[in-house]
Amino acid sequence: MKHWRYFLPLAVFVAFVGVAAWQLTRPRDDFVHSAMIGKEVPSFDLPTAVGDRPALSTANLKDGKPKLLNIWASWCIPCAAEAPQLARLQEAGATIVGVAIRDRPEDVAAFLDRYGNPYARIGRDDLSKVQLSIGSSGVPETFVVDGNGVIRYQHIGDVRPEDVQLLLSKLEEAKR
Amino acid sequence: MIRKLSAMVFALALLAHLAPLAQPAMAQDDLPPAPYAYRQLDDPAQEAKAQALMETLRCLKCQSQSIADSDASMAGDMRSEVRQRIAAGENPEAIRRWLMDRYGDYVSYKPEVSETTWPLFAGPLILLLIAAAVLWRRLGGKRG
Numbered sequence: 001m002k003h004w005r006y007f008l009p010l011a012v013f014v015a016f017v018g019v020a021a022w023q024l025t026r027p028r029d030d031f032v033h034s035a036m037i038g039k040e041v042p043s044f045d046l047p048t049a050v051g052d053r054p055a056l057s058t059a060n061l062k063d064g065k066p067k068l069l070n071i072w073a074s075w076c077i078p079c080a081a082e083a084p085q086l087a088r089l090q091e092a093g094a095t096i097v098g099v100a101i102r103d104r105p106e107d108v109a110a111f112l113d114r115y116g117n118p119y120a121r122i123g124r125d126d127l128s129k130v131q132l133s134i135g136s137s138g139v140p141e142t143f144v145v146d147g148n149g150v151i152r153y154q155h156i157g158d159v160r161p162e163d164v165q166l167l168l169s170k171l172e173e174a175k176r
Numbered sequence: 177m178i179r180k181l182s183a184m185v186f187a188l189a190l191l192a193h194l195a196p197l198a199q200p201a202m203a204q205d206d207l208p209p210a211p212y213a214y215r216q217l218d219d220p221a222q223e224a225k226a227q228a229l230m231e232t233l234r235c236l237k238c239q240s241q242s243i244a245d246s247d248a249s250m251a252g253d254m255r256s257e258v259r260q261r262i263a264a265g266e267n268p269e270a271i272r273r274w275l276m277d278r279y280g281d282y283v284s285y286k287p288e289v290s291e292t293t294w295p296l297f298a299g300p301l302i303l304l305l306i307a308a309a310v311l312w313r314r315l316g317g318k319r320g
Contacts, residue, residue, distance in 0.1 A: 032236050035280045075205045102205035102249055127210045128253035135278035137236035138250070 006025035031156045034135030034143075041069075041149045042133040046123025049100040050108040056097055056123030064147040066174035068094050068167065070119070071131055073101045074111035076139040083115035089159070090118040090166055098122040099130050101139055142167065146174035205249055212259035213252030219263075229268040232285045233258070233275065237254045261305060 041061055048055035061067060068089065072079040090096055098119040100108050108122065125131060134143065134151065144153035144167065153170040155163060217223040226246065233254065235246035243251040243258070256276075261271050275283045281290060289297055 030239065030284055032239070032279055035276070035278055073205060087220060102207040102253075104207070127256060128250055129257070131250075132254065132257060132275075132278065135280075137279065 012070070028125045032135075032136045032137040033156070034137075034151070034154045036135045037154060039151060041145060041151060044123075044130045044133065046099065046125055046130060049098070049103060049122040049124035050105050050112065053098075053117070053119055053122045056099065056121045058149060060097065060121060061145050062147070062149040063071075065095060066144065066146045066152075066171050067120075068096045068171065069134075069143040069145050070096055070098045070140060071101060071134075072098055073103050074107040075103070076101075078158035080111070080115050082140055082160075083118075085159040085161060085164050086118040087112050087116050088164050089167060094168065094171055095120050099125050101125050101128055101131055121130050124126075144170045144174050187268075193260075209249065210256030211250045212256040212263075213249075214255075215259075217263055222262050223259075225268055226262040229262070229271060230255055230258055233272070234283050234285060236279065236283065266305050 021087060041058055043058040045057040046055055061069070070086065072082075096118045098121070100122055103124065103126075105124075108124075112119075123130065136143075136154075138156070139159055142155040142159055143151050144155075146152050152174045153167075155167060159167065180181045217226060230244035231242050234242045235241045235243045235248055235251040235254070237248040237250050238246050241251075262268065272284055272286070281288065287293070287296075296312055
């Protein structure tokens, strides 16, 4: 009996529909994840973004203490939305350093006056150089960097209340 | 007169409704663009190299556009980075690699055979082989 062969095209079609249906049920992920996880932050030396906070360079990230590296901008709306969560992270003992993307000192100062300032240092990145060098594709993004300057984790988008605990545990992991 | 007035009222009402739409959905920065975002390199040969590379690099903010097509400020910063590296004598493929080391394969539009993409290249070959085998059996078999 060779009749089974006539069903081969149908079987291929059903398999195709099956794969398509399975793919459709999976959640979409439009994020471009950084390929720099597990690698050292490339060296940079940014000028200060705002008067009352010191500048940021690679050396500051290699002082032995894990940190949150927050890529943000005063013109970015989700950055304002994540401000309360950054404040909570700072209260919980996290050291947060910021990189302000394409920003003006007076705009940075106004943003911090309005939404609070959780940053120990803020570097000014007018040409998105640091952003490109660590594989960040937008604002805001938050990287966990360990005491040796190695990137351990990337959070894409604004930090929501439910993300705070995860980031704290990633910081704890980065101590090891 | 009344017709003219009502037309004006209508136009005003339309404007009032459209005005909120005119505001940008997402904020953008207002810093001037990066030095080489919209400026070509002086050397035409170098500019041609940069252009060819930029057309095959994905804009990360507007993911279906290349950085050569996009007006996003981040794409402008990427163009400036590419042009300055080309001007400094860097090889275009080395710049592509530099970006792929940071953003993964997704940042490049150039098709490449890799762990995940090889079936796309092998598939047509296998189908051709199967078709050739079927034809050979049907046609060649009968003759012999």
